[in-house]
Amino acid sequence: MEYDTNNWIRDGVYYYPHLFGGIMLTAALLGLSTSYFGGISVPSLPYFLHDVGIFRKKKRGKKRIRVYMDGCFDLMHYGHANALRQAKALGDELVVGVVSDEEIIANKGPPVLSLEERLILVSGLKWVDEVISNAPYDINEEFMNRLFNEHKIDYIIHGDDPCLLPDGTDAYALAKKAGRYKQIKRTEGVSSTDIVGRILASVKDMKVCEAHEGSSLHGEPDNTNNNRGEGSHAKGGHISHFLPTSRRIVQFSNGGKGPCPNARVVYIDGAFDLFHAGHVEILKSARQLGDFLLVGIHSDQTVSEQRGLHHPIMHLHERSLSVLACRYADEVIMGAPWEVTKDMITTFNISLVVRGTVAESNLFLNGKADQYEVPKSMGIFQMLESPKSITTTSVAQRIVANHEIYVQRNAKKEASEKKYYAERKYVSGD
Numbered sequence: 045m046e047y048d049t050n051n052w053i054r055d056g057v058y059y060y061p062h063l064f065g066g067i068m069l070t071a072a073l074l075g076l077s078t079s080y081f082g083g084i085s086v087p088s089l090p091y092f093l094h095d096v097g098i099f100r101k102k103k104r105g106k107k108r109i110r111v112y113m114d115g116c117f118d119l120m121h122y123g124h125a126n127a128l129r130q131a132k133a134l135g136d137e138l139v140v141g142v143v144s145d146e147e148i149i150a151n152k153g154p155p156v157l158s159l160e161e162r163l164i165l166v167s168g169l170k171w172v173d174e175v176i177s178n179a180p181y182d183i184n185e186e187f188m189n190r191l192f193n194e195h196k197i198d199y200i201i202h203g204d205d206p207c208l209l210p211d212g213t214d215a216y217a218l219a220k221k222a223g224r225y226k227q228i229k230r231t232e233g234v235s236s237t238d239i240v241g242r243i244l245a246s247v248k249d250m251k252v253c254e255a256h257e258g259s260s261l262h263g264e265p266d267n268t269n270n271n272r273g274e275g276s277h278a279k280g281g282h283i284s285h286f287l288p289t290s291r292r293i294v295q296f297s298n299g300g301k302g303p304c305p306n307a308r309v310v311y312i313d314g315a316f317d318l319f320h321a322g323h324v325e326i327l328k329s330a331r332q333l334g335d336f337l338l339v340g341i342h343s344d345q346t347v348s349e350q351r352g353l354h355h356p357i358m359h360l361h362e363r364s365l366s367v368l369a370c371r372y373a374d375e376v377i378m379g380a381p382w383e384v385t386k387d388m389i390t391t392f393n394i395s396l397v398v399r400g401t402v403a404e405s406n407l408f409l410n411g412k413a414d415q416y417e418v419p420k421s422m423g424i425f426q427m428l429e430s431p432k433s434i435t436t437t438s439v440a441q442r443i444v445a446n447h448e449i450y451v452q453r454n455a456k457k458e459a460s461e462k463k464y465y466a467e468r469k470y471v472s473g474d
């Protein structure tokens with residue numbers, strides 16, 4: 045896939061790289077004209093239509109408000125997703141700028157995820173309509189004018205944390221002066237820094253385990269003397285600040301819509317820990333096999349039993365939000381059973397159960413029954429070629445491989461985040 049040399053359309057999300065002249069304009073026009081008619085030009089993607097069709101029809105004739113938000117989206121999490129959800133609510137069309145690898149390296153050190161992986165994650169979000177790749181790290185005047193003139197952006201959106209340019213001036217001063225700046229509230233309780241911290245802490249814990257017990261790299265699921273979950277995170281001092289609320293889950297859900305009559309329901313399950321590009325791609329493939337994708341998310345205890353004491357990195361509610369934010373997931377089961385039972389298949393009218401070929405190795409399966417025995421015996425089980433080889437472990441390993449750099453970077457950021465949490469006050473909004 046070419047991200048840098050041409051414009052392209054993916055799943056109804058329009059892409060254009062920054063630093064383009066004539067071609068970009070064409071793509072922008074195409075983007076406007078097709079999206080205006082509710083994405084009818086993308087017939088193979090009924091969910092896209094479903095998502096925006098009705099809403100768009102209502103608005104026909106009125107000028108559509110285009111809003112822009114940018115970011116690195118490295119180790120993208122539901123906090124980013126929530127920010128983009130809020131940004132989208134301030135307009136009709138959300139355009140997202142994704143910062144290039146080079147710019148991230150220059151400004152804060154190497155990203156964990158490549159631009160391609162970050163683009164897949166961002167465009168997989170159900171609130172995103174267009175993507176501009178290779179956005180600059182600092183929003184400069186030239187780029188801002190480009191957003192207003194070429195991309196027809198009405199408002200630039202940013203979180204409530206201050207964003208200063210290297211010379212100490214407010215990066216959004218110009219947009220503010222022009223009355224084209226809007227602010228959203230920062231999502232509390234999670235940050236990439238925090239996630240990196242959790243991964244590094246879990247690695248440190250594993251090393252301690254090894255030294256003490258001589259156990260394998262992954263540690264043994266020791267269920268006799270544990271109080272895991274809190275345990276593994278607390279040890280490294282990385283207790284999640286995130287408080288899952290019912291409102292947040294509702295905001296991320298598809299408005300309570302179930303499958304339409306006669307819909308073909310596809311089921312896929314897993315841990316979906318450290319939600320990554322591989323997850324987006326497999327959910328997309330699974331969704332294309334039916335009309336409704338039901339995603340089973342295993343409980344923290346189940347994941348821990350299968351993968352060891354230090355898993356999952358993200359707890360059940362966090363993992364559920366990440367999956368819900370993905371445009372290909374229609375519904376999730378929070379804490380799905382390990383085995384796909386006959387009862388589940390009947391309850392949800394599941395027509396097909398799928399599993400990706402690339403999956404996390406489950407270390408402690410010895411002697412356990414095949415979790416897909418029932419769907420296999422019913423002839424409704426299918427292996428699905430995983431489009432990407434990335435796994436949760438491989439993402440964690442990248443962080444571990446660059447351990448030193450991330451530890452340093454994290455220490456700095458953790459200090460400023462601690463300060464943020466200590467000093468913060470109530471801000472209204474959602």
Ligand SMILES: *[C@@H]1O[C@H](CO)[C@@H](O)[C@H](O)[C@H]1NC(C)=O
Pocket residue numbers: 304305306307308309393394395
């Ligand atoms: C159950 O799913 C099948 C498709 O696999 C569909 O034909 C049938 O109508 C569904 N049942 C209901 C009650 O929706």
